[in-house]
Amino acid sequence: GAVVSQHPSRVICKSGTSVKIECRSLDFQATTMFWYRQFPKQSLMLMATSNEGSKATYEQGVEKDKFLINHASLTLSTLTVTSAHPEDSSFYICSAKSRASINEAFFGQGTRLTVV
């Protein structure tokens, strides 16, 4: 199956700093990438959808100025959590789809963010 690599797997940062998470499709071109957030004991909540070369579409309640998404190439999307606060501590997961995979999306390994 297709491989999506997400980095870093864990990050601890100080409150007020910014953190960048990378999501790469290793063996296919990801025309669409999705960013999810998962709090403990809860399901995945979609934050935003990004298509290569265009601005991300954010879900209701997700601050686009706080969670900056860049999908500049067909193999890379980044999520930057700006001015992080402890309540942003969560498990962030990306997934990617190619033009050929109409239905199936492939998930990255996830990033555990802890803001102290």
Next chain:
Amino acid sequence: QKEVEQNSGPLSVPEGAIASLNCTYSDRGSQSFFWYRQYSGKSPELIMSIYSNGDKEDGRFTAQLNKASQYVSLLIRDSQPSDSATYLCAVISSGSARQLTFGSGTQLTVLP
């Protein structure tokens, strides 16, 4: 609002038994349905996808879809302790974004 609902569990079954996981969805126009398994601290991994009414079998797993009842289920036969995980039902909505909407997940424990 488009929703996917699952019994949160936890569900416990003895080793070798059949585990039955259920899911309902509200968007009648949904066409694609998925079951993911998620181990603690890991990202979801796809187990089954199903697109048409009826049963679909893959090894010990059987997915069942009933679009009229807006119901999808996952059966795990001969359950193993390694099957212990949270199982997420996911649906692709009928909107143009074709994004996955996840249920809250059912925690399954298979007791040795």
